[in-house]
């Protein structure tokens with residue numbers, strides 16, 4: 001059995017929603033989990049599979065995640081998955097995922113999966129109504145994140 005060595009890179013600045021999803025996936029995959037700014041890009045070569053995740057802010061992933069991806073060297077034989085949480089769920093993350101995937105493909109990654117779910121959002125005026133998606137990601141979302149990650153789980 002070949003072991004898949006996984007590194008996950010993320011940003012989660014609003015309510016830690018994306019971090020919750022990232023932690024569940026990292027547990028399944030026994031992955032290293034680092035914030036985008038803290039990634040030592042020289043270590044990337046040691047991993048087979050990389051996960052890139054972010055909350056969605058103004059339709060985009062966090063800029064630190066994008067900068068980190070931009071700063072990676074060109075790579076070969078690396079797989080990547082993309083994940084996010086957003087106020088609008090899949091609809092809110094679509095364009096942002098396209099942006100991340102485009103950059104990763106340019107760097108030589110093969111995209112092998114993507115995951116998104118809703119996250120508690122109390123930004124701006126939403127605060128006045130107590131926010132939307134309270135409690136999200138919830139147990140069901142986290143179970144889906146776990147199931148998503150299982151496809152690369154080392155047995």
Ligand SMILES: Cc1cc2nc3c(=O)[nH]c(=O)nc-3n(C[C@H](O)[C@H](O)[C@H](O)COP(=O)(O)O)c2cc1C
Nearest residue numbers: 012013014015016017018055058059087088092119
């Ligand atoms: C500044 C800001 C902008 C946001 N813009 C969007 C957006 O364009 N689309 C969307 O669906 N959600 C948007 N959201 C909601 C977040 O994507 C959602 O709350 C997400 O789960 C936050 O993840 P985090 O807790 O990991 O930071 C925004 C939140 C903030 C704080």
